[in-house]
Amino acid sequence: MGRFQYACDANSNRTQRDLSLTGGLDELYTYDDLNRLTSMQRGTLSGGAIGSETRQEDWGLDALGNWETYDVEVNNAAFLEQERDHNDVNEVGVIDIKPEGTGTDWADVVHDDRGNMTTIPKPTSLSASLTCVYDAWNRLVAVVGFPDSIWFSLDGAGRRGRSAEDTFLLGRPGTAVARPDGRRPHGPGRGVFRGRPRRYTGGRPEPRHGRRLLMQTEAPYTEAINLKYPEPVVVAIAKDAQGKYNPISLGWCMCTSFKPPMLAISIGLTRYSLEAVRSAGAFVVAMPSEDQEADVMLFGTKSGRDMDKLGAAGTKTVPAERIDCVLLDDAVANFECRVAGELRTGDHVIFAGEVVRSTMNPEKPNRLYTVGAGHIMGGLPRKWKR
Ligand SMILES: Cc1cc2nc3c(=O)[nH]c(=O)nc-3n(C[C@H](O)[C@H](O)[C@H](O)COP(=O)(O)O)c2cc1C
Numbered sequence: 001m002g003r004f005q006y007a008c009d010a011n012s013n014r015t016q017r018d019l020s021l022t023g024g025l026d027e028l029y030t031y032d033d034l035n036r037l038t039s040m041q042r043g044t045l046s047g048g049a050i051g052s053e054t055r056q057e058d059w060g061l062d063a064l065g066n067w068e069t070y071d072v073e074v075n076n077a078a079f080l081e082q083e084r085d086h087n088d089v090n091e092v093g094v095i096d097i098k099p100e101g102t103g104t105d106w107a108d109v110v111h112d113d114r115g116n117m118t119t120i121p122k123p124t125s126l127s128a129s130l131t132c133v134y135d136a137w138n139r140l141v142a143v144v145g146f147p148d149s150i151w152f153s154l155d156g157a158g159r160r161g162r163s164a165e166d167t168f169l170l171g172r173p174g175t176a177v178a179r180p181d182g183r184r185p186h187g188p189g190r191g192v193f194r195g196r197p198r199r200y201t202g203g204r205p206e207p208r209h210g211r212r213l214l215m216q217t218e219a220p221y222t223e224a225i226n227l228k229y230p231e232p233v234v235v236a237i238a239k240d241a242q243g244k245y246n247p248i249s250l251g252w253c254m255c256t257s258f259k260p261p262m263l264a265i266s267i268g269l270t271r272y273s274l275e276a277v278r279s280a281g282a283f284v285v286a287m288p289s290e291d292q293e294a295d296v297m298l299f300g301t302k303s304g305r306d307m308d309k310l311g312a313a314g315t316k317t318v319p320a321e322r323i324d325c326v327l328l329d330d331a332v333a334n335f336e337c338r339v340a341g342e343l344r345t346g347d348h349v350i351f352a353g354e355v356v357r358s359t360m361n362p363e364k365p366n367r368l369y370t371v372g373a374g375h376i377m378g379g380l381p382r383k384w385k386r
Helices: 188-192 221-228 272-280 290-301 309-313
Strands: 004-008 014-019 026-031 037-046 049-061 067-074 077-086 092-097 117-122 125-134 140-144 234-239 245-250 253-257 262-268 282-287 317-319 326-328 333-345 348-360 368-372 376-379
Touching: 026 049, 234 262, 234 272, 234 290, 234 326, 245 262, 245 272, 245 290, 245 309, 262 272, 262 282, 262 333, 272 282, 272 333, 282 326, 282 348, 290 309, 290 368, 290 376, 326 333
Parallel strands: none
Antiparallel strands: 004 014, 014 026, 026 037, 037 049, 049 067, 067 077, 077 092, 117 125, 125 140, 234 245, 234 282, 253 262, 262 348, 282 333, 317 326, 333 348, 368 376
């Protein structure tokens, strides 16, 4: 229990707080000509002044109200003497100790182009930092490094669930949804997370001050294109000039027509398969299953110039019926294609093939995907199996 008494000046600024039942927690406040708080002293009020001062805080404000300096004294001894800088849109950036000042530099604050603080000083160790992640609606969805990443769920009203570790930071009750493994949070708000589960890896560019974009920022092609994964893998097979059926693993394959059904594959100029497809005038596109990863890795890292890949892998094949080629018996599906045309595109050639026959594995095994750059392959869960 306590009883507060306040005093105010003619501008209605609160100038003192007197906590009568508990000693040492009275406060005096000072304002500048613009009625902005510039100083707070805590201790015991006596005759309108603070005695036995336990804490004092002073703010040096610029014309826009940003804290240029922030000083703290504890028991009349300097504890923290900071200076801070702000950008053109009044976002705080560097928080350093004044020259000859007391204390330790805090981690610099970084904002994204939408004004969200993406790097903040860690409350329990202010020289270290935490990374904050926001969704497309600028709602905080993760704090990374506290000490593990914490992912929050958001309900339909935007209320955030919290985990046990974040009490100091957020201090609101809710449901615990920490995902230190970086996987997508579960719970009622999961609809706000779009796309596949992903681990936050940081790396947003520096904000361009004063600009407010939505989610898009400039990125090198090699970085942005890696976001295409998972990418389904196919194996194209064509008979070479020596009569050998040569398989090549391909990520670049697509449907291009319903009537007639057509598939296009893109083969690099350096591949042995290029001439094989040209000379055969036909190829098979097989969709390997997730169990065929080892074969696909061999077909995608060795060349038919040097070896018989199908023989080396011991892959089970069956003859194609409409073209001179073979099918992969354990694949999810196979398509026999006749080359309808080719188009040179940079360092690859696209072959468009008319599908003249298709087969499928009645057991419908899962397809194989490349799930990350560097030929990281695996199967994906399929909820919609028919
Ligand atoms: C998962 C995976 C996807 C690939 N995608 C393609 C592709 O789309 N186009 C291509 O030319 N090479 C691609 N490659 C590389 C070829 O498969 C590789 O160079 C192969 O050894 C060429 O064989 P060849 O010389 O017998 O034709 C891929 C490799 C892997 C492992």
